[in-house]
Amino acid sequence: MSPLPTPDMIYQIIFWLREAGKIALGFFENVGPVYKSDQTFVTEADLEIESLLAERIEQAFPSHGLVAEESVGQRVLRSSDVIWVIDPLDGTTAFTQGLPGWGIAIGVLFQGEPVLGFYYMPLLGDLTYTTAQGEVFYNNHRLKPAMRLNWGQKGFLAITTTAHADFQINVRHTRALGSHHTNLIYTARGTATAAFLPKAYVWDLVAGAAIMRWLGGELRYLDGTAVNYRELLDGRLAPQPIIAGHANVLKTLPDLIQFRQYSA
Numbered sequence: 001m002s003p004l005p006t007p008d009m010i011y012q013i014i015f016w017l018r019e020a021g022k023i024a025l026g027f028f029e030n031v032g033p034v035y036k037s038d039q040t041f042v043t044e045a046d047l048e049i050e051s052l053l054a055e056r057i058e059q060a061f062p063s064h065g066l067v068a069e070e071s072v073g074q075r076v077l078r079s080s081d082v083i084w085v086i087d088p089l090d091g092t093t094a095f096t097q098g099l100p101g102w103g104i105a106i107g108v109l110f111q112g113e114p115v116l117g118f119y120y121m122p123l124l125g126d127l128t129y130t131t132a133q134g135e136v137f138y139n140n141h142r143l144k145p146a147m148r149l150n151w152g153q154k155g156f157l158a159i160t161t162t163a164h165a166d167f168q169i170n171v172r173h174t175r176a177l178g179s180h181h182t183n184l185i186y187t188a189r190g191t192a193t194a195a196f197l198p199k200a201y202v203w204d205l206v207a208g209a210a211i212m213r214w215l216g217g218e219l220r221y222l223d224g225t226a227v228n229y230r231e232l233l234d235g236r237l238a239p240q241p242i243i244a245g246h247a248n249v250l251k252t253l254p255d256l257i258q259f260r261q262y263s264a
Helices: 007-027 044-060 092-096 179-187 206-214
Strands: 067-068 082-088 103-110 113-121 125-130 136-138 157-159 167-169 173-178 192-199 220-221 242-245 257-259
Touching: 007 044, 007 103, 044 067, 044 082, 044 103, 067 192, 082 092, 082 179, 082 206, 103 179, 103 206, 103 220, 113 179, 113 206, 125 206, 125 257, 179 192, 179 206, 179 242, 206 220, 206 242
Parallel strands: 067 082, 157 173, 157 192
Antiparallel strands: 082 103, 103 113, 113 125, 125 136, 167 257, 192 242, 220 242
Protein backbone atom coordinates (compact mmCIF):
# COMPACT_ATOMS: atom_id res chain seq x y z
CA MET A 1 0.00 0.00 0.00
CA SER A 2 1.32 3.44 -0.92
CA PRO A 3 2.08 5.71 2.04
CA LEU A 4 0.90 8.72 0.02
CA PRO A 5 -2.62 10.17 0.33
CA THR A 6 -5.42 8.45 -1.58
CA PRO A 7 -7.75 10.43 -3.89
CA ASP A 8 -10.27 10.74 -1.04
CA MET A 9 -7.55 12.13 1.21
CA ILE A 10 -6.60 14.68 -1.46
CA TYR A 11 -10.07 16.18 -1.10
CA GLN A 12 -9.62 16.23 2.66
CA ILE A 13 -6.38 18.20 2.28
CA ILE A 14 -8.17 20.67 0.02
CA PHE A 15 -10.80 21.10 2.73
CA TRP A 16 -8.02 21.89 5.23
CA LEU A 17 -6.64 24.49 2.84
CA ARG A 18 -10.02 26.14 2.54
CA GLU A 19 -10.28 26.19 6.34
CA ALA A 20 -6.87 27.86 6.45
CA GLY A 21 -7.94 30.29 3.74
CA LYS A 22 -10.85 31.49 5.88
CA ILE A 23 -8.41 32.23 8.69
CA ALA A 24 -6.17 34.19 6.32
CA LEU A 25 -9.03 36.23 4.92
CA GLY A 26 -10.18 37.04 8.44
CA PHE A 27 -6.82 38.65 9.12
CA PHE A 28 -6.25 40.19 5.67
CA GLU A 29 -5.73 43.96 5.91
CA ASN A 30 -6.31 43.67 9.65
CA VAL A 31 -3.06 42.36 11.11
CA GLY A 32 0.36 43.75 11.93
CA PRO A 33 3.62 41.92 11.18
CA VAL A 34 6.47 41.15 13.58
CA TYR A 35 10.07 40.82 12.40
CA LYS A 36 11.76 37.43 12.87
CA SER A 37 15.50 36.98 13.41
CA ASP A 38 16.07 36.58 9.64
CA GLN A 39 14.29 39.93 9.06
CA THR A 40 11.24 38.31 7.46
CA PHE A 41 7.72 38.89 8.73
CA VAL A 42 5.41 36.69 10.79
CA THR A 43 1.80 37.45 11.70
CA GLU A 44 -0.95 35.93 13.83
CA ALA A 45 -2.38 34.56 10.61
CA ASP A 46 0.83 32.56 9.93
CA LEU A 47 0.73 31.05 13.40
CA GLU A 48 -2.96 30.14 13.39
CA ILE A 49 -2.83 28.61 9.92
CA GLU A 50 0.29 26.59 10.72
CA SER A 51 -1.25 25.29 13.95
CA LEU A 52 -4.41 24.22 12.12
CA LEU A 53 -2.62 22.45 9.26
CA ALA A 54 -0.03 20.78 11.49
CA GLU A 55 -2.78 19.43 13.74
CA ARG A 56 -4.80 18.10 10.80
CA ILE A 57 -1.78 16.43 9.19
CA GLU A 58 -0.51 14.87 12.42
CA GLN A 59 -3.95 13.44 13.19
CA ALA A 60 -4.44 11.99 9.71
CA PHE A 61 -0.85 10.82 9.11
CA PRO A 62 0.71 10.16 12.52
CA SER A 63 3.64 8.17 11.11
CA HIS A 64 4.74 10.88 8.69
CA GLY A 65 7.30 13.59 9.27
CA LEU A 66 6.43 17.27 9.35
CA VAL A 67 8.35 20.50 8.84
CA ALA A 68 6.60 23.86 9.21
CA GLU A 69 8.10 27.31 8.74
CA GLU A 70 7.20 28.91 12.05
CA SER A 71 8.04 25.88 14.20
CA VAL A 72 11.02 24.45 12.34
CA GLY A 73 13.25 22.47 14.67
CA GLN A 74 10.42 21.92 17.17
CA ARG A 75 8.82 18.91 15.50
CA VAL A 76 10.41 15.51 15.13
CA LEU A 77 10.79 14.05 11.66
CA ARG A 78 9.34 10.64 12.39
CA SER A 79 9.67 9.24 8.89
CA SER A 80 12.54 9.13 6.43
CA ASP A 81 10.13 8.36 3.59
CA VAL A 82 7.20 10.80 3.82
CA ILE A 83 7.66 14.36 5.08
CA TRP A 84 5.07 17.14 4.90
CA VAL A 85 6.34 20.69 4.44
CA ILE A 86 4.07 23.62 5.33
CA ASP A 87 4.36 27.29 4.46
CA PRO A 88 1.33 28.75 6.26
CA LEU A 89 1.50 32.10 4.50
CA ASP A 90 3.88 32.44 1.59
CA GLY A 91 4.15 36.12 0.76
CA THR A 92 3.56 37.57 4.22
CA THR A 93 4.85 40.97 3.12
CA ALA A 94 2.29 41.14 0.28
CA PHE A 95 -0.35 39.93 2.74
CA THR A 96 0.37 42.71 5.23
CA GLN A 97 0.46 45.31 2.46
CA GLY A 98 -2.98 44.36 1.16
CA LEU A 99 -1.64 42.89 -2.09
CA PRO A 100 -2.90 39.67 -3.74
CA GLY A 101 0.28 37.64 -4.39
CA TRP A 102 0.20 35.43 -1.27
CA GLY A 103 -1.00 31.93 -0.55
CA ILE A 104 -0.89 28.79 1.59
CA ALA A 105 1.43 25.95 0.58
CA ILE A 106 1.56 22.27 1.53
CA GLY A 107 4.15 20.01 -0.07
CA VAL A 108 5.08 16.36 0.43
CA LEU A 109 8.49 14.76 0.00
CA PHE A 110 8.69 11.03 -0.63
CA GLN A 111 12.19 9.64 -0.18
CA GLY A 112 13.52 13.16 -0.57
CA GLU A 113 11.67 14.03 -3.81
CA PRO A 114 8.71 16.43 -4.14
CA VAL A 115 5.69 14.33 -5.12
CA LEU A 116 2.64 16.26 -3.89
CA GLY A 117 1.95 19.97 -3.89
CA PHE A 118 -0.97 22.19 -2.95
CA TYR A 119 -1.01 25.98 -3.32
CA TYR A 120 -4.10 28.00 -2.46
CA MET A 121 -4.51 31.74 -2.99
CA PRO A 122 -7.73 32.47 -1.04
CA LEU A 123 -8.09 36.08 -2.13
CA LEU A 124 -8.15 35.01 -5.78
CA GLY A 125 -9.95 31.68 -5.33
CA ASP A 126 -6.93 30.10 -7.02
CA LEU A 127 -6.07 26.49 -6.12
CA THR A 128 -3.42 24.38 -7.84
CA TYR A 129 -2.71 20.86 -6.60
CA THR A 130 -1.37 17.44 -7.56
CA THR A 131 -2.47 13.88 -6.92
CA ALA A 132 -0.28 10.91 -6.01
CA GLN A 133 -0.70 9.73 -9.61
CA GLY A 134 1.09 12.82 -10.96
CA GLU A 135 -2.00 14.67 -12.16
CA VAL A 136 -2.17 18.45 -11.70
CA PHE A 137 -5.40 20.39 -11.27
CA TYR A 138 -6.15 24.10 -11.32
CA ASN A 139 -9.52 24.84 -9.73
CA ASN A 140 -10.61 21.25 -10.51
CA HIS A 141 -9.60 21.42 -14.18
CA ARG A 142 -6.83 19.01 -15.06
CA LEU A 143 -3.79 20.74 -16.50
CA LYS A 144 -1.67 19.45 -19.35
CA PRO A 145 2.01 20.38 -19.57
CA ALA A 146 2.16 23.89 -21.03
CA MET A 147 5.44 25.27 -19.75
CA ARG A 148 7.25 27.76 -21.93
CA LEU A 149 10.22 26.35 -23.83
CA ASN A 150 11.71 29.77 -24.63
CA TRP A 151 11.19 33.46 -23.90
CA GLY A 152 9.05 34.05 -26.97
CA GLN A 153 6.90 37.17 -27.16
CA LYS A 154 6.54 38.94 -23.80
CA GLY A 155 7.93 35.96 -21.92
CA PHE A 156 9.00 37.06 -18.43
CA LEU A 157 11.10 35.95 -15.50
CA ALA A 158 9.23 35.79 -12.19
CA ILE A 159 11.49 37.26 -9.50
CA THR A 160 11.43 38.52 -5.93
CA THR A 161 11.12 42.23 -5.17
CA THR A 162 14.79 42.59 -4.17
CA ALA A 163 16.38 40.38 -6.84
CA HIS A 164 17.63 43.33 -8.92
CA ALA A 165 19.46 44.78 -5.92
CA ASP A 166 21.93 41.90 -5.72
CA PHE A 167 21.90 40.50 -9.27
CA GLN A 168 22.35 41.81 -12.77
CA ILE A 169 19.42 40.18 -14.55
CA ASN A 170 19.75 40.34 -18.32
CA VAL A 171 16.18 39.33 -19.13
CA ARG A 172 14.03 41.90 -20.89
CA HIS A 173 10.82 41.32 -18.94
CA THR A 174 10.63 40.56 -15.21
CA ARG A 175 7.76 40.57 -12.74
CA ALA A 176 7.57 40.20 -8.95
CA LEU A 177 4.35 38.28 -8.30
CA GLY A 178 4.34 38.38 -4.51
CA SER A 179 5.78 35.11 -3.19
CA HIS A 180 8.06 32.22 -4.04
CA HIS A 181 5.22 29.78 -4.62
CA THR A 182 3.25 32.25 -6.70
CA ASN A 183 6.32 32.59 -8.94
CA LEU A 184 6.68 28.81 -9.18
CA ILE A 185 3.00 28.11 -9.83
CA TYR A 186 2.67 30.68 -12.60
CA THR A 187 5.83 29.28 -14.18
CA ALA A 188 4.48 25.73 -13.95
CA ARG A 189 1.20 26.82 -15.55
CA GLY A 190 3.02 28.54 -18.44
CA THR A 191 2.32 32.17 -17.57
CA ALA A 192 5.90 33.01 -16.61
CA THR A 193 8.77 31.58 -18.63
CA ALA A 194 10.91 30.85 -15.57
CA ALA A 195 11.35 31.84 -11.93
CA PHE A 196 14.37 33.10 -10.01
CA LEU A 197 14.49 32.75 -6.22
CA PRO A 198 17.66 34.37 -4.80
CA LYS A 199 17.01 33.15 -1.25
CA ALA A 200 14.77 30.25 -0.30
CA TYR A 201 14.00 27.74 2.42
CA VAL A 202 12.53 24.27 2.00
CA TRP A 203 8.99 25.48 2.79
CA ASP A 204 9.31 27.96 -0.08
CA LEU A 205 9.98 25.16 -2.55
CA VAL A 206 8.40 21.75 -2.05
CA ALA A 207 4.77 22.36 -3.05
CA GLY A 208 5.76 24.34 -6.14
CA ALA A 209 8.49 21.86 -7.05
CA ALA A 210 6.00 18.96 -7.02
CA ILE A 211 3.52 20.84 -9.20
CA MET A 212 6.26 21.89 -11.59
CA ARG A 213 7.68 18.36 -11.74
CA TRP A 214 4.42 16.84 -12.98
CA LEU A 215 4.00 19.61 -15.57
CA GLY A 216 7.46 19.07 -17.06
CA GLY A 217 9.65 21.52 -15.17
CA GLU A 218 12.30 21.46 -12.49
CA LEU A 219 14.14 23.47 -9.86
CA ARG A 220 17.90 23.81 -9.95
CA TYR A 221 20.56 25.83 -8.22
CA LEU A 222 22.04 28.66 -10.26
CA ASP A 223 25.16 26.59 -11.02
CA GLY A 224 22.94 23.91 -12.59
CA THR A 225 23.07 21.30 -9.82
CA ALA A 226 19.94 19.64 -8.48
CA VAL A 227 18.28 20.87 -5.30
CA ASN A 228 18.78 18.51 -2.35
CA TYR A 229 15.62 18.97 -0.29
CA ARG A 230 16.71 16.63 2.49
CA GLU A 231 19.63 18.86 3.44
CA LEU A 232 17.28 21.83 3.85
CA LEU A 233 14.87 20.12 6.28
CA ASP A 234 16.65 21.55 9.32
CA GLY A 235 15.58 25.04 8.25
CA ARG A 236 18.83 26.22 6.70
CA LEU A 237 18.83 28.65 3.80
CA ALA A 238 19.41 27.09 0.39
CA PRO A 239 23.14 27.36 -0.38
CA GLN A 240 22.57 29.03 -3.76
CA PRO A 241 19.90 30.98 -5.62
CA ILE A 242 17.36 28.76 -7.35
CA ILE A 243 16.05 28.83 -10.91
CA ALA A 244 12.90 27.04 -12.04
CA GLY A 245 11.33 26.25 -15.37
CA HIS A 246 11.58 23.90 -18.33
CA ALA A 247 15.00 22.33 -18.89
CA ASN A 248 15.34 24.14 -22.24
CA VAL A 249 15.10 27.52 -20.51
CA LEU A 250 17.26 26.56 -17.55
CA LYS A 251 20.19 25.73 -19.86
CA THR A 252 20.63 29.38 -20.76
CA LEU A 253 19.28 31.20 -17.70
CA PRO A 254 22.46 31.05 -15.52
CA ASP A 255 24.31 33.09 -18.16
CA LEU A 256 21.67 35.81 -17.85
CA ILE A 257 21.91 36.22 -14.07
CA GLN A 258 25.10 37.49 -12.47
CA PHE A 259 25.95 38.61 -8.93
CA ARG A 260 26.48 42.35 -8.78
CA GLN A 261 30.02 43.37 -7.93
CA TYR A 262 30.25 46.07 -5.28
CA SER A 263 33.38 48.07 -4.64
CA ALA A 264 34.63 48.36 -1.06
